[in-house]
Amino acid sequence: MDNNLKDNVNNKDDFNSTVCDQYCDLIFSSKALEEDRTKKLEKILITMNDNGIHVPYEIIAKRIFDYKGRVDNLVNRAEQVLDTVANNKCSKLIESTIRNIELTKVQDDFIDEKTSKANDELQNIKEQSNKISKMKESIYTDFITILGIFTAITFAIFGGITSVSHAFEKIQNVSSIGGALISAGISFLLV
Numbered sequence: 001m002d003n004n005l006k007d008n009v010n011n012k013d014d015f016n017s018t019v020c021d022q023y024c025d026l027i028f029s030s031k032a033l034e035e036d037r038t039k040k041l042e043k044i045l046i047t048m049n050d051n052g053i054h055v056p057y058e059i060i061a062k063r064i065f066d067y068k069g070r071v072d073n074l075v076n077r078a079e080q081v082l083d084t085v086a087n088n089k090c091s092k093l094i095e096s097t098i099r100n101i102e103l104t105k106v107q108d109d110f111i112d113e114k115t116s117k118a119n120d121e122l123q124n125i126k127e128q129s130n131k132i133s134k135m136k137e138s139i140y141t142d143f144i145t146i147l148g149i150f151t152a153i154t155f156a157i158f159g160g161i162t163s164v165s166h167a168f169e170k171i172q173n174v175s176s177i178g179g180a181l182i183s184a185g186i187s188f189l190l191v
Contacts, residue, residue, distance in 0.1 A: 019047055020056035027078045027097070028063050038085060045090040055096040057104075064104045075105050
């Protein structure tokens, strides 16, 4: 496998990337691990071990984060696949892969939890915003009502004062006190 793959790949980085992609394809495959796929995975592990290729955390994380189903199922399936090919020579790679998978699962759970809390907070903020909007509309209505009442009172007072002032002008022209009292009473009722 090592020689065939190296012949098809131009440089060491491409070789490492190809091996890592194949490794992740096998451990995260939804297909059952038949004998030929088990042998291929064992060869890839040996190739990774012999060439010092690290466990591809970034690819593992992307696969887990992009997974649309239950992450627990994906993690369990990958761990079962790795248990199938476990051997002493590649045990550090397998342990490292399992640690990376578990770390990514914890990160995914953390992100999901924080996203859920953020969505809850956003919903709470939307509800409070709606309440504030309704309160604002109510305040405008109340403000206009109060302004109308004070305007009516102001017109009534100024109208009454004008009536009283006209009454007193007429009192000066009227010689009887009775006519003055009637004018004052009517003015008082108007105010």
